[in-house]
Amino acid sequence: MSTIDALELLPPPVFTDPRRVSVDLHLHLRRLVFENHLPPGTVLKQAQLARIFGVSRTPMREAFRMLQEEGLIDTAVDQRARVRALDGDELDQLYSVRITLEALGARLTAGRLASSERTRALAALDTMERAQLDEDLEGWMSAHRRFHRVCVARADEPIVRVIDSYAQRSERYLRLYQLWHPQSFAIAHREHADILDAIVEGNVAKSGTRIADHLAHTSITVLADVAGGNDGRAIRHALAMVRDPRRGSI
Known part of the structure; x- marks a missing residue:
């Protein structure tokens, strides 16, 4: 199965509050990394994940920023990211x-x-x-x-x-x-x-x-x-x- 196909099958996040969409996205993606649904090396695209999870790119961009601050992903200028390897x-x-x-x-x-x-x-x-x-x-x-x-x-x-x-x-x-x-x-x-x-x-x-x-x-x-x-x-x-x-x- 390709990486893209695997991403399409990711479990959806649960949104608790319209004002906390970016926070809920961050916690959901964080959990997927921790539980190895998104293993090291997985390429993540903001636009694709926004479509899969039914959200706009703005909260997805903020979720990516929080993941990067935690050292879980490395981001590129083309709005792609990669799950960091264990180091x-x-x-x-x-x-x-x-x-x-x-x-x-x-x-x-x-x-x-x-x-x-x-x-x-x-x-x-x-x-x-x-x-x-x-x-x-x-x-x-x-x-x-x-x-x-x-x-x-x-x-x-x-x-x-x-x-x-x-x-x-x-x-x-x-x-x-x-x-x-x-x-x-x-x-x-x-x-x-x-x-x-x-x-x-x-x-x-x-x-x-x-x-x-x-x-x-x-x-x-x-x-x-x-x-x-x-x-x-x-x-x-x-x-x-x-x-x-x-x-x-x-």
């Missing part, structure tokens, strides 16, 4: 930034969580556990985002904005980790609980190292799957910076 160097850089900034966010948050925030984090952990049992990956991912956001609750702009951006861009690799390593859910649950414990007890150094170790574990595992020859140089440098015992206190 070991990209993974290494994405997670090295996340390790550095989320460790900083966790250190800033340690001992300073409000009781309501701790309750939200525990609720997110419970939701993730139930979603995993129900095989509800979207529910798990949503709760996972909420949990990580609480862990850096005392970090302000622009740190949080950068963390959120890099977390979104690395989500593709996180989903592969879960797909290729089914035991990852149980491992992640233990690591998440340990991170929250360290933050709640106010242990600054432990909060940073635990979230850094958690992110490094995920990224180095996927890196070995995606690009076995890549040693994760940036990830390992970021991890070494966080683990330096001389940085344990101010």
